[in-house]
Amino acid sequence: MTENSGEMLDKTFDPAGIETRWYAHWEANGLFRPERPDAAPFTIVNPPPNVTGSLHIGHALDNTLQDIVIRHERLKGKDALWVVGTDHAGIATQMVVERQMEAAGDKRTNYTREGFIDKVWDWKRESGGTITGQLRRLGCSMDWSREQFTMDPHFTRAVVKVFVDLHKQGLIYRDKRLVNWDPKLKTAISDLEVETREINGSFWHLKYPLSDGSGYIHVATTRPETMLADMAVAVNPEDARYKDLVARGATVTLPITGREIPIVADEHADPELGSGAVKITPGHDFNDFEVGRRAGIEARDMLNMLDAEAKVCQTADGLVPSEFIGMDRFDARKLVVEMLDADGLLEKVEDRVIQTPYGDRGGVVIEPWLTDQWYVDAATLAGPPMEAVRSGAIEIVPKSWEKTFFNWMENIQPWCVSRQLWWGHRIPAWYGPKKVSDSALSYSTHEKPDGQIEFSGVEIFVAETEEEALRLANEFYGPEYQAYIADGPLDERDDLTLPIWRDNDVLDTWFSSALWPFATLGWPEVDATPSPFASSEVEMPRDGVSTALDTNGRQSLLAKHYPNDLLISGFDILFFWDARMAMQGIHFMKEVPWKRLYLHGLVRAADGAKMSKSKGNVVDPLGLIDQYGADALRFFMAAMESQGRDVKMDEKRVEGYRNFATKLWNAARFCQSNGITASTSVKAPAATTAVNRWIIGEVVETVAALDKAMADLRFDAAANAIYHFVWNQFCDWYIELIKGSFDDETKAVAGWVLDQILVMLHPFMPFVTEELWSKMGTRESELIVAKWPAPEAEVDAAAKAEVEWLIALVGNLRGAKAELGIAPGARLTAYLGNPSEATRAIIERNGSAIDRLARLEAIRFEAAPAGPAMQIGAGDATLVLPLEGVIDIAAEKARLEKALAASQKEAKSLEGRLSNPKFVEKAKPEAIEKARADHAHHAAEAERLVAALARLG
Missing domain, CATH: 1.10.730.10 (Isoleucyl-tRNA Synthetase; Domain 1)
Structure with missing residues (x-):
């Protein structure tokens, strides 16, 4: 029995007290997931919000839609499971804790890695998870008894296993590539953490001297400082102006550095833009990186001119002048421009609005930076999800998003999954000296421009545990050496012991959250079954406990609730989370992670603008x-x-x-x-x-x-x-x-x-x-x-027709009275000549309702007397109601005609404005929308007034 059953309702509806009381009751009594072991399952997972986060309007939309679905399925008797949890949010959480330490006069580097992580856990216990309380306020009926956290031990076990297995399969590897580098946070960041801002900047037009002294080649750039690391000039192979230069292998001698670089043919150069020649800095521009590779420049040979703080460092060829070393990138820009101008190599400067990438958390300009990172072979993993969507195993709703999905998946790039942070899942990889031969090891270190230690010659041991890494190392090096765990690369060692040290980086939080649909259900402690969507290119061993039953003989959560039935998410994380879940889910579970993917839009301000704190239009x-x-x-x-x-x-x-x-x-x-x-x-x-x-x-x-x-x-x-x-x-x-x-x-x-x-x-x-x-x-x-x-x-068709006749009569009569200024309570008489048998029967059966609701003294089945009257439709009948003595007909006509003229005039004026191309082109979108709405209003009002006049005859 429910509480308070049969109590009288308060006169006033007050949501606050009701919401607090009922949510506590539902949660305390386990009603978000009642015991239904034999019921059909229905499963959704929430996109895990950052543990640092608070409820914003996008969360409200996303979670409301999920709650509507799960409550609907629960009411239909399903074993409805809504998995809930939070994401450890590597960068965001580390920043929060470091700011608190800074406010207290402390800093992260005062602690060991383990000591700092302990402080983060302290913060999580005391302050983390504010958003979970706010989700409760929204009414989200999640299974809080199984609340997850991406840094929980069982989840960490799943993350480590996925990394190790993918590495064994050749799908995770270490590579040198360009990343989005945040010089303030000193870490690589994902595209989602980069926000593009329009900044007033410049476009510098430069002259690069041809090495043979025969002239110049003209280039333009928004970042002149990067010319210190230029490695080529690209021209289009079809550009007739440069075919001779390319054919004879002409080179350019870079100003300031004196570096001789080739002129290469590449379609990246657009002959229609500027001079058609483009400076190529493969170590500091994503497009240039690809041009450099096509030109035969290996990533290891690409020049790097910036350190981790975006200060100028010496390039590998040693050609950067000493006055630049240690200089901030933007100060270097000014000096480069001054030196080029002094040498007569600066042609002109154009003012331009530049689309500039900023780190959404560090708040500084992002640098494309060449560095060693861990990558996932996303192209291989993308194949099975695309097949699943094509076959209908995954349905994307709305279907219009399929084109976007395929476009991105078919052109997917390697996924950088390492981050230079302390908080997060530490990469399970250990390094040791390079084994040159059975009896020789190569091992030396030096400090890189980013402050990290680089070692020439390295062996990598990827393992789930430290013990397993040691076993692999000892097995690899042989009995003459004894491996041990060191804090980092060591120059000094004896001849019998070898240090191996763990990678300092952690994994991108999107890597761990990609496991959300199955790691939250107990994987890898239980196994999965084969699926036609599993990749045939890579052998996928089935590890873990091969059982689908728990200790009570019931289906395990994983066996019963994977795949999930539905995923609801914003379209903005289609690639960062949704697609990656599809990759990892199919790869490890041999089955799609969810059967349907629903993508909703953004919540925008009333005028359609995107909400932002800077605009002051954010809604709480x-x-x-x-x-x-x-x-x-x-x-x-x-x-x-x-x-x-x-x-x-x-x-x-x-x-x-x-x-x-x-x-x-x-x-x-x-x-x-x-x-x-x-x-x-x-x-x-x-x-x-x-x-x-x-x-x-x-x-x-x-x-x-x-x-x-x-x-x-x-x-x-x-x-x-x-x-x-x-x-x-x-x-x-x-x-x-x-x-x-x-x-x-x-x-x-x-x-x-x-x-x-x-x-x-x-x-x-x-x-x-x-x-x-x-x-x-x-x-x-x-x-x-x-x-x-x-x-x-x-x-019941007959009952429906009868009641709808009554509703039409009452509604139309009330509307007509309002139009003509007749008091709602005025009692009128209606005339209906020759009614159909059905209409007569309805009227005779519902006399009291007609009297009470329509305020009609009578409906006479005869022709109406001559004189002014109004007509009312109901079903197949047209009732005539005399108005003599009820209203002043002439005055009412005059009032209606005056109002009609005003509405028609305003509608015509608005129509003229909207048909004027200058107005449509120059006016703000909200002004155009308001004009259209006003036009529609006045047009409808004019139509209503014409009908009212017609009633008066």
């Missing part, structure tokens, strides 16, 4: 919950979520959905006060009157509409279906139609309908519905675990 969802309640915000998110479109924030609509909850609350109070209580049946009760048969049919249609919308993941259609039924059919019409006739049948039907409303609305508005459910009578269970509607009834 917690503030909206405080003001309007979680139910109102959730319903807004659902109603506005239309596949393929962004959500425009509109606080007025959130307020409107708070009013919707209030309207339902008041309807329930009305039912209570008239002896209407909880139903005892999922099946629809017997009904004889047209109004009761009609409302049962409306429930049947609404359930069908909801089920279809949810199956199609049309959240807006689902929300609008239940909204329309509650507001219009139930509150506005059914309650009005049954007033004054509360017999046993009507009470039973009304109680049953209200129950169906609460169940259907629960996924969208869980708090108000649970409260009303508990107060309407004795229940067998809480609403959250009740049964989804199963009316076992059909739509």
Whole structure:
């Protein structure tokens, strides 16, 4: 039985107290995942938010949609599991802790690595996970009893195993390539952590002397300082201006450094842009890196002119002048320009707006930087997910995203998975001296420009544990040496012992979160079964415990809940998380991670602009919950979520959905006060009157509409279906139609309908519905675990036609009175000559309702007397209502004609503005949108006024 069953509802709907009480009750009683061992599974996982994060409006949308789905499936009797957890967020978390230390006059380097990590764990225990409490406020019915963290021991075990297995299979390797380097944080970062800003900058046009003294080649650049590491000049192979230079192997002598570099032919150079010649700095530009490789320059030979802090360092050829060494990159830029200008090699400078990459956390300009990192062979892993999407094993919704998915996957680059941090999953790789022969080792070190130690000659031992790494090393080096674990590369050692030391880097957090759909369910402690989507190119051993049953003989979580049924995420992490989950899931589980992938848009400001702190247009969802309640915000998110479109924030609509909850609350109070209580049946009760048969049919249609919308993941259609039924059919019409006739049948039907409303609305508005459910009578269970509607009834066409006739009559009459300025309570007489038998029967059966709702003294089945009158349509009937003595016809006509002229004038003016190309081209988008909306309003108003005048004859 539920708590407080049968208590009278408060006069005022106040969400705050209801939300706190019910969420605590659900969680404490395990109702987010009730014991249903024999039920069909339904599984979703949340995109794990950063442990440092707090609920933003994007989280509110993402998690609301997931909660609607999981509550819907739970009500349908499924073993519904919503996996919840947080991500350790390597860079973000390390920054938070370091800032706190800095505020206390402390710093990370005062500690050992282990000591600093202990401080991070202390912070996590005390302050981490704020967002999980905020998700509770939103009403997210996650399985908190199994809350995960990507640094939990079981999850770390999965991460390490994946790395080791992929390395064994040749799918993880170490390579020297360009990365997005944050000089402030001194780490590589992902593309998602790079934000592009428009910065006022310059375009410098330079002259590079041809080495034979025959002239110059002209180049232009936004980063002149990088010319200190130029290694080529590229021209298009079809550019006639340079064919001779390419053919005779001409070279350029770089100013300042004196380095002689070749002129190479490459399609990267666009003959239509500038001189058609492009300076190539393969160690400091992503495009140039590829040009350099095509020109035969190995990555190990590409010149690096910057250290980890983006200060100039000496290149390998030693040609950078000493005055540049140690100089900040932007100071070096000024000096390069000054020196080129002094030598007459600076042609001109153009002011330009430059698209400049910034680190979203470090806040400084990102440098493409050549460094040794760990990479995943993403191209090989991308094959099976593409096949899964093509075959339908993974359905992407909306389907329009498939093109984007394939475009990225087909052109995927190696995935850099190492980060130069202390907090995170440390890479399970150890290094030792290079074994040159059975009896010789090569081993020396030097400090690199980035401050790290580089060793010439190295063996790599990748293992899940330190003990396994030692075993591999001893096995590799042979019995004459004894390997031991060292803190780092050591120059001095004796002849019998060899140091091996662990890689200092940690893994990208996207690497660990890619395992989320299966590592959260217990992998690798249980095994998976083969799938046709597993890669045939790589042997994938099946490690772990080969059992699908737990100790109680039940299916394991992994066996029952993998693959997941659905993933909901923003489109902005399609590649960073979704695609990588598909890669790792298929590779290790031999099956897709989820059957459907739903991609929603962004939540934007009311004017359509992207929200940002700098613009001051960020909306705090917690503030909206405080003001309007979680139910109102959730319903807004659902109603506005239309596949393929962004959500425009509109606080007025959130307020409107708070009013919707209030309207339902008041309807329930009305039912209570008239002896209407909880139903005892999922099946629809017997009904004889047209109004009761009609409302049962409306429930049947609404359930069908909801089920279809949810199956199609049309959240807006689902929300609008239940909204329309509650507001219009139930509150506005059914309650009005049954007033004054509360017999046993009507009470039973009304109680049953209200129950169906609460169940259907629960996924969208869980708090108000649970409260009303508990107060309407004795229940067998809480609403959250009740049964989804199963009316076992059909739509009664005759009853539907009868009630819709009454609704049309009343609605049209009320509208006509409002148009003509007739008081709502004014009682009129209607005339209907020669009605059809069906219409006559409806009128005769519903005399009291017509009298009460339409305020008609009578409907006479005869022709109307001559004189001014208005006409009202209802079904196949047209009723005539004389207006003589009711209103001043002439004055009303004059009023309507004046209003019509004003609306037509305004509509015409707006139409002219919108048809003016200059206005459309120059006006702000929001101004154009407002003009269109105003035009539509005035056009509709003019149409309404024309109809009103027509009524007067």
